[in-house]
Amino acid sequence: MKLTPARHYAVWQLMLLALLVPVLIALLLLPGRDLLTTTDVAMLQLLWVTWMAQQAGQRWAVITTVSSVLLLDWFFVEPYNTLYVHQIDYLITFIVMLLLGSFIGRLSGRLRIELARAKKHMRQRQLLANKTRQVRFQAELEHSRAMLLRSISHDLRTPLATIMGASSMLADKELTLSREVIKQQAENIFQQSSLLSQHFDKVMELSRVQQPQQTLALVELDVADIVSAAISRRAQLLNGLPLQTELTGSRCIADSTLLEIALANMLENAVRHGAAPVIVSFAQNNGYYSLQVSNALAPRHHSQRDSGTGLGAAICKAVMQLHDGQFILQVPSGNGVLAQLRWPLPANVAKES
Known part of the structure; x- marks a missing residue:
């Protein structure tokens, strides 16, 4: 180069x-x-x-x-x-x-x-x-x-x-x-x-x-495969972690590599800043796909420090920007944490459904 x-x-x-x-x-x-x-x-x-x-x-x-x-x-x-x-x-x-x-x-x-x-x-x-x-x-x-x-x-x-x-x-x-x-x-x-x-x-x-010349390879994906690939990316960190999946609908349309990278960072942040078990859920409603990771908020002294610069969140935001979607990170009631990828269905798929 x-x-x-x-x-x-x-x-x-x-x-x-x-x-x-x-x-x-x-x-x-x-x-x-x-x-x-x-x-x-x-x-x-x-x-x-x-x-x-x-x-x-x-x-x-x-x-x-x-x-x-x-x-x-x-x-x-x-x-x-x-x-x-x-x-x-x-x-x-x-x-x-x-x-x-x-x-x-x-x-x-x-x-x-x-x-x-x-x-x-x-x-x-x-x-x-x-x-x-x-x-x-x-x-x-x-x-x-x-x-x-x-x-x-x-x-x-x-x-x-x-x-x-x-x-x-x-x-x-x-x-x-x-x-x-x-x-x-x-x-x-x-x-x-x-x-x-x-x-x-x-x-x-x-x-x-975040390469602006990145061309999305939008294909139909099996969400379970994306979850498995994301876990493999952080295999050492997630080894032995109690992980639950709730997949309402098993397929979506997205760029497989970018979606996998985003989910891997969501899982990493859940482990570093939250407590087990970690729940991965997927659903399709109102013309949007929703892939989210949720778990309980860990005690402050048990929370592992990340880089401190929000790289994981920035990666998720960048992936969703390429998909014309949103990355949502919130602390709901009940002392829990939820991270969500939300992006629209392609127009032709939305019409069919």
């Missing part, structure tokens, strides 16, 4: 942003060197790497990451003012930072490509679409971009800090660790890596359903 070139910036400007700004960041942090850990400095530097990735793409994000790593080693790792690395934990930190910077650049590059395609598609539709719809569509694109950037910069902090801390502890030759501690730190690294993977998978799902 070919990345689009950075716009609005000359090469010399990008060089300054990639090389000079990391130097300024390092100099600003230098007075607090005795108070800051390498993880703290790395997280602050990665914020700038994220901005560069969004503005200029993967190549400049990698250049910014490399310069940031060198400055981190030069100013904040003993012996100071050298590039000598005498502890393996610092080397692990640098490698993780380089890999993460490259990954952020790649993800942001894909986002920039999709945004470029979206804007091109909008220009092609200007003669056919009304002005109000164009403005709303542009707002959705900007909202999605802001959401993804907040997600990247915010949700990487805790998992990355945990991974760096655990790996540093395991690599420290001066520490004598018991088998239980080693196992615990290894599990921490695995769990936080899994969180990162799940988060990026969800970001890719959002990118998939």
Whole structure:
């Protein structure tokens, strides 16, 4: 996939942003060197790497990451003012930072490509679409971009800090660790890596359903098959979960992949923020299909934290917008939660029924 070139910036400007700004960041942090850990400095530097990735793409994000790593080693790792690395934990930190910077650049590059395609598609539709719809569509694109950037910069902090801390502890030759501690730190690294993977998978799902050039493949579907496929998408999370189905009518017309993605996110949110059992119901009435997930609201201290950026809800809204429908999330009486996908029957089907 070919990345689009950075716009609005000359090469010399990008060089300054990639090389000079990391130097300024390092100099600003230098007075607090005795108070800051390498993880703290790395997280602050990665914020700038994220901005560069969004503005200029993967190549400049990698250049910014490399310069940031060198400055981190030069100013904040003993012996100071050298590039000598005498502890393996610092080397692990640098490698993780380089890999993460490259990954952020790649993800942001894909986002920039999709945004470029979206804007091109909008220009092609200007003669056919009304002005109000164009403005709303542009707002959705900007909202999605802001959401993804907040997600990247915010949700990487805790998992990355945990991974760096655990790996540093395991690599420290001066520490004598018991088998239980080693196992615990290894599990921490695995769990936080899994969180990162799940988060990026969800970001890719959002990118998939919000492509404006997406053409709906409307086909007749067996709702039971959609439920099974959605459960398979979140198999590890839903394993052993009490799940009830109430399918009044077994078939609908929709895009199978997009409907499956939306339902998978509804089930995930039900598990993370609600209590068992989870009920999946489907019905057709008044010219609309209705697919909903409901369960009891979990006690506050039992509710699992999601990304905090509403990616699951955004995915469901995007899927329903493509189907000219609605995503409804509400807390009804009785301390329960209900999430509903509601979209109209195609005109020919509505007439027949």
